[in-house]
Amino acid sequence: MSIHKLLPLSLIAVLGTSVGFVGLPTLFSASESPIASASASRPVQDSNGDYHFPNRSRPRTSWEWEVMDPDPNGLNCRYLNRIEGPPTGSNDIYNYPVSHTFEQGQRLISPQISYDDRDLPWLWIGASSTNHICFVRANSYFVRPVRPLN
Structure with a gap:
C-alpha cells in the first residue's frame, strides 16, 4: 500500500479515537484486501442473513466491513453515548x-457484534475505547465482512 493511502488511514485512526466514529472510505482495491485467515474468528451468516461470531464470542480482532445497503439515503447508524446510557x-x-x-461501498471498522432486545445482531462502529459509538445491523442485506484487522 502506498504512503498516500496510509496517511489518510492514520488520520482516520486518530480522529476515530477522539471523535468516536471510524468509517473508512473504500481505500483498498480487491487485490489489496487480504483474505481472512482460517485462524481468525470469522463471522458466520445464519439463514436470515444475520452475522454472528461462533458461539457468539467476541472476535479476537476487529473486522473491516463493507456497506452493501442499496438505499440511496445510506445505511443508518444508531447513536449511543456510553456515559449517558441507552437513549430509550x-x-x-x-x-x-x-x-x-x-x-454503499464504504468500509467500516467494528470491534464486536452486540445484540438488541430482540436478539438481533448489530455491529458496534467505532473504537471499543470511546464513549460515542453507533450501531448498524449485522445483516448481509446491509453489510458484509471483508477482513480481520490486526
Whole structure:
C-alpha cells in the first residue's frame, strides 16, 4: 500500500479515537484486501442473513466491513453515548436516534457484534475505547465482512 493511502488511514485512526466514529472510505482495491485467515474468528451468516461470531464470542480482532445497503439515503447508524446510557432506556438499538449514514461501498471498522432486545445482531462502529459509538445491523442485506484487522 502506498504512503498516500496510509496517511489518510492514520488520520482516520486518530480522529476515530477522539471523535468516536471510524468509517473508512473504500481505500483498498480487491487485490489489496487480504483474505481472512482460517485462524481468525470469522463471522458466520445464519439463514436470515444475520452475522454472528461462533458461539457468539467476541472476535479476537476487529473486522473491516463493507456497506452493501442499496438505499440511496445510506445505511443508518444508531447513536449511543456510553456515559449517558441507552437513549430509550433499554437495549432497543433499532429505536436509538440515527447519528449519520454510510454510503454503499464504504468500509467500516467494528470491534464486536452486540445484540438488541430482540436478539438481533448489530455491529458496534467505532473504537471499543470511546464513549460515542453507533450501531448498524449485522445483516448481509446491509453489510458484509471483508477482513480481520490486526
